[in-house]
Amino acid sequence: MHNESLAAEDPVPVTRTVDHGTAKLLPDIDRPRAWLLTVDGAPQSYVDLDDPTHLEFEYARRLAHVLDEAAPEGQPLDVLHLGGGALTLPRYVAATRPRSRQHVIDSDRGLLDLVAEHLPLRDGSNSDVDSDSDVDSGSGITLHAQDARAALEAAPEAGVDVIVADVFTGSRIPAQLTSVEYARAAARVLRPRGCYAANLADSAPFDFLRSQLANFAAVFAYFALIAEPSVLRGRRFGNAVLVASHAELPIAALARRAAGDAFPARVEHGSALRRLIADARPVPDGQALPSPMPPDGAFSVG
Numbered sequence: 371m372h373n374e375s376l377a378a379e380d381p382v383p384v385t386r387t388v389d390h391g392t393a394k395l396l397p398d399i400d401r402p403r404a405w406l407l408t409v410d411g412a413p414q415s416y417v418d419l420d421d422p423t424h425l426e427f428e429y430a431r432r433l434a435h436v437l438d439e440a441a442p443e444g445q446p447l448d449v450l451h452l453g454g455g456a457l458t459l460p461r462y463v464a465a466t467r468p469r470s471r472q473h474v475i476d477s478d479r480g481l482l483d484l485v486a487e488h489l490p491l492r493d494g495s496n497s498d499v500d501s502d503s504d505v506d507s508g509s510g511i512t513l514h515a516q517d518a519r520a521a522l523e524a525a526p527e528a529g530v531d532v533i534v535a536d537v538f539t540g541s542r543i544p545a546q547l548t549s550v551e552y553a554r555a556a557a558r559v560l561r562p563r564g565c566y567a568a569n570l571a572d573s574a575p576f577d578f579l580r581s582q583l584a585n586f587a588a589v590f591a592y593f594a595l596i597a598e599p600s601v602l603r604g605r606r607f608g609n610a611v612l613v614a615s616h617a618e619l620p621i622a623a624l625a626r627r628a629a630g631d632a633f634p635a636r637v638e639h640g641s642a643l644r645r646l647i648a649d650a651r652p653v654p655d656g657q658a659l660p661s662p663m664p665p666d667g668a669f670s671v672g
Contacts, residue, residue, distance in 0.1 A: 381405075384488055388480030390539055395488055405489060407456040409481070412541045415455030417489055422461035428633050429569050429609040432596045433534055434462055435627040436567040436613055439620045440532050446470040448530045450559065452518040452547070453537035454478075456485050457511065464491075464509045472511045473530075475522075479515035486513070519546040525559045533560060535568035543570065543661035548578075550585040550652035553614075557589050563617040566590070570612055571661055574604025578661050580650035582612060583643055588652045590614040594621060594639040595646075596628050602636060607664055 381397035391410035398404035404418040416426035425431045446469040451460055454476030463470050476482050491509045518537050533556050537547055556566050572579040586593050593614040601608035621639050628635040
């Protein structure tokens with residue numbers, strides 16, 4: 371059977387109904403084996419099968435900066451990814467840190483199956499996701515069709531070096547991933563010098579972002595925010611990467627990396643973030659809300 375993932379000539383879009391909407395894989399005409407994944411029109415991932423270190427989305431680059439600074443260059447990491455998409459960052463870690471062990475959690479089994487079929491981790495490694503997990507032994511990446519919060523709470527204590535959270539249902543982060551109890555669950559799973567990094571989205575007056583900072587400030591000793599100045603100044607809705615750890619963060623190194631991007635970002639920390647938090651309080655599970663709906667056109671394509 372012809373598989374679009376391996377087609378070097380004239381790749382065609384793929385559309386499939388998955389558990390949480392309609393997924394589309396759209397080929398990039400400028401990069402022969404690169405694909406954009408959308409769900410209900412919202413961009414979810416971009417992946418280049420020939421170059422997994424190519425990160426098209428700015429927020430993905432900022433998450434990658436955190437991964438790059440999590441350990442000396444090339445040293446394997448144990449990483450828990452909450453949210454799978456097209457496996458952009460798991461592929462990045464596998465390429466830059468061989469022998470890393472990575473677990474990817476995504477509640478949308480249909481989406482994981484679509485990605486495994488059309489965007490395999492390695493040529494010839496096309497396989498379905500079974501009822502528990504699917505592991506590609508060559509890449510060290512294990513896929514789990516599970517709820518992110520449930521998987522986090524079931525994970526072993528102090529078992530990973532990095533947690534990467536990029537979970538969106540449509541264009542919103544689910545409420546069960548926006549509470550202080552969720553932040554505590556993440557802290558339990560991280561090793562003492564481990565790091566949490568999450569892709570968030572908000573705009574002025576930053577009610578959601580402030581609540582998330584309050585949650586993680588209540589749990590972690592160190593935290594930072596990576597975002598473009600236009601977002602931080604409240605000029606537009608956009609992504610912000612939250613970073614938290616019990617160990618001191620490599621702020622200067624992250625700032626250098628973020629400043630060198632095509633769309634430079636700032637790394638805010640310390641008193642600047644305390645001022646942003648202001649009177650925001652940690653949010654318990656019973657009061658947690660999803661992230662705000664993006665304004666029309668903020669992230670949609672086509």
